[in-house]
Amino acid sequence: MAPRGEPAGLAAMETYFHDVAAALDGLVAASETYTANFSAETSDFVRFNQGKVRQPGNVVQRYVDVDLINGARHASHRLSLAGDLAADNERLRAAVAGLRAALPELDPDPHLLIATDVVSTRTARAGPLPPAEIVIDALLDAARGEDLVGLYAGGPVCRGFANSFGQRNWHEAPSFNLQWSLYHRADKAVKSALSGVTWDEGALAAKMSEARGLLGHIAQPAKTLAPGKYRVFLTPAAMEDIVGLLCWGGFSARAHATKQSSLTRMRGDGGEGARLDPRIGIAEAIADGVAPAFQNEGFARPDRVPLIDAGRLVGALTSPRTAREFTLDANGANGWEAPEALVMDGGTLAAKDALAALDTGLYIGNLHYLNYSDRPACRMTGMTRFATFWVEGGKIVAPVNVLRFDDTIFRILGTSLEALTAETELILESGTYRERALASMRLPGALLSELTFTL
């Protein structure tokens, strides 16, 4: 399944990035500067359903986003590239000419802030990955007889930054993300994932064995619970949804400055802000994840930005633009000011003791489709999904029909929090909207004395 006719290997991609940057160097005038973000990937996407291949595909894509700057006026153009330098030089020439024509019509931007100190970097992860055929064979063999549905996404992903000051940053990550579910019936299933930078067939076998084991529990008659408050254990995968919703503006410095953050009540402007449990610690830790160590304006990203410490809000992610607008210090955030390598502190509960500690209640393997039901109060709602079980005396009794929760973060990670697991799990973002994501979260499981369910 290796691409033919496309110079799409990582070495070729890196060379191409430098060629594009060199072309841009030659296109800007003496009074102009530019920044450019390059992103590219060669991806195998193999979609499965009913233990068979539904849609196999290969995508080779290259994009560059050029911001042309003259004084305080600037404008950007994101364009797809062909991978042929002669053709792309023409596209770049036309794009720069278009931006140059636009600049006189634009107001000076009072919030423009770009990196001028040259800090070039290069990060390369392990590789290469096996051909997709090997993954397909291994997966379908391991899941023989099961109703498997899912996606394999694998291949090199890279990001680059260049500017007219000569800065060059390169980040490449050949990686794979295999997400699958084994279905028993209707909506009763076990979801699993295997991701990383090296393919490990032993790890696949272990994950599949674990999933098959849980499928045995799923096959039991399902229990329907009435709305109410239940004791719950949230796995790291379920926590990913809760913390992921917080990342939607919760940690953004701009959202805080304009009172739109879901964690606004934690700021306590002029007084004591609302607090989470003192055991809650959350940080953006680029060094711990897979995201590039540079951001889109060319600034280096610090290894760690504390966001919540001892349950108190202690920081926010500040992009260069927000820094200018609100007179803050930028701290390596991109314009969307959401964590890309979030880490949350673990606690003291051994993961193997989670069911015993839960005793009687809901073991929630996954959540689904969360949203705010009252954003300023950080009240959120969402559904249980996949492996969610009723537990009695520390033993799984039955799968549970889907339930809707609706509760605030100040209870979930505050007054209702009993314990966090000692172990934390690194979860690589599996998103493939527009391009394969380079983001991660490292999260513990959480034991709650109660969570409110409404439907």
Next chain:
Amino acid sequence: MPDADRFTVADLPPLRLDADYWSLRWVDEACESYAVRKNVALPFCASTERGAMATVHAGGGYGYAATGDTSPAGLAAALERAAALARATAKFALIDSRTLPRPASRGEYASPALAAPARSRRDWYELLMTESRAAAFDPRIVDWDAAVDVLTATHRLVTSEGGDVVQRYRFLLPGMSVTAHAEGVTQTRTLHGHRGICQQGSDEILARFGYEGAMRRIADEALELLAAPNCPSGTMDVLLMPDQMILQIHESIGHPLELDRILGDERNFAGTSFVTPDMFGSYRYGSELLNVTFDPTRGEELASYGWDDEGAPAERVHLIRNGILERPLGGATSQLRAGLPGTSNARADNWNRPPIDRMANLNIEPGDATFDDMIAGIDRGVLMETNCSWSIDDSRNKFQFGCERGRLIENGKLGAVVKNPNYRGISATFWRSLARVGNADTVQVLGSPHCGKGEPSQVIRVGHASPACVFKDVAVFGGEEE
């Protein structure tokens, strides 16, 4: 001239595909984005997409390969990669590609006002700045913006059977938003949601929705919400305005009727459906007032086209008639798999993603109730407008939705404004509580450019036209008590 326009099959170098069928689908899109936030013009942003997807059926397998290289050599290489994939995976294939349709459609489609003169960059910024300045009249208004995306696109589908479809689009996606804050309360008001007034066409769309001058009105409403009480809790009637109805249709009719969900393709990601194949033709989805159409032929609506991305001709069909479920949202491949009739809705969001079953335009047909009739018929209820929160289970059944603004209705009269109006229900029973359907005067043609689905994932443009509607005995509630 786009590469897609220049191409002829004769340009391709000799191919060694050994294929039963192949297609090439180009996407060539250009977008210009303008925005003014807090009276500061944000930098102008342009984007250009240019690429193609090759699809091949060979040896019973199916494969696709996407490339940004739209030269004849690049296209040929993509076709050969797709053919290699099809053959390599044929032994595992879920569908025998030899049974799939081989479209040969030919023709052209064009958006309304495709050739209308474009507003200049200066004019866009002047309009957006004028609106922005209208919001800055009260210190409690802490953030606001006015923005528009102007898109033009050429899509072309060429098939080995002689098919050749060229579709030219022009989209306008305007939006505006105001956030007010005081004493720990934050409220945001938008003009029919985030880019909800997106349509095909040109400047006439702004006039259609009263864009000019709207900023002051939504700013006043945001301030009004700051002082408003929370929406009450209880079981009562709701009058949903079109900018909430579009979300209700989308989440609890559109997604559950997607045939690929019913067939299980989405179970690992977007989810499954409470709808099963045996329900079509007899299942009572809603009250007798519920009539739902799939209509990609309504010119101004966002997801109109002449053919879907596999070459099936667009056609308006009923999905639900007088409350009874008639057919799913499924393209030719899904129809073949399920043995059910469907719709021309195999769509891809770009050149680098394959077609899957999507909604396109999904509309509720108007009824006969005037807006005043609907209000007069409610003893105790809440009018809700403009969606701001959405959540539904993976079978698309248990939902909870929130709106920006509510108004109490008591004894047939419209009353005070309430904040944080929310309601929850179950799709399988909610639509049966549909009690009044507004007439054509209450209809708005809205949409969303952000419908997510698929593995790999895609964000696609969808249109929804709906009247205002009344539902009986709904579980309603407000925000967290302070």
